[in-house]
Amino acid sequence: MKHFLNIFKALGDENRVRILLALKVRPLCVCEISEVLNIALSTISAHLKLLKSAGVIEDEKEGRWVIYRLARYDEFFNDLLQMLEEKLRNDEKVIRDRRIISHITREICALKLKERQQT
Numbered sequence: 001m002k003h004f005l006n007i008f009k010a011l012g013d014e015n016r017v018r019i020l021l022a023l024k025v026r027p028l029c030v031c032e033i034s035e036v037l038n039i040a041l042s043t044i045s046a047h048l049k050l051l052k053s054a055g056v057i058e059d060e061k062e063g064r065w066v067i068y069r070l071a072r073y074d075e076f077f078n079d080l081l082q083m084l085e086e087k088l089r090n091d092e093k094v095i096r097d098r099r100i101i102s103h104i105t106r107e108i109c110a111l112k113l114k115e116r117q118q119t
Contacts, residue, residue, distance in 0.1 A: 003055075007077055010054035011084070015039060016047050018097055020070070021085060023057060025101050027069035031109035036097050065106055 010016055015037055022028060022036050033044055048068060051057045058071045070081075088094045
């Protein structure tokens with residue numbers, strides 16, 4: 001039961017659902033997730049920690065970036081995520097998030113983040 005409750009807890013926040021749907025498009029680094037959600041890095045880190053502890057995402061170091069992707073997971077989670085994607089297909093935030101993802105790169109996001117931190 002704990003396994004299922006952790007999954008539902010992971011899905012119990014709008015930003016975490018947006019992260020999962022974004023990762024369904026493609027793997028992303030933290031700076032790309034920041035560009036999509038436009039929330040504080042500390043908040044993103046907390047969400048990623050919870051998603052990782054629930055076993056729904058995994059990370060991998062690629063050069064200077066840590067890349068997050070959906071975990072190769074069980075049928076239950078895949079079905080839930082697929083249903084969410086279908087139900088939220090026309091949601092304005094999800095559409096906007098996907099548009100941003102299609103135009104960003106790690107390098108561009110890292111530069112923007114560096115510029116913001118210097119100001």
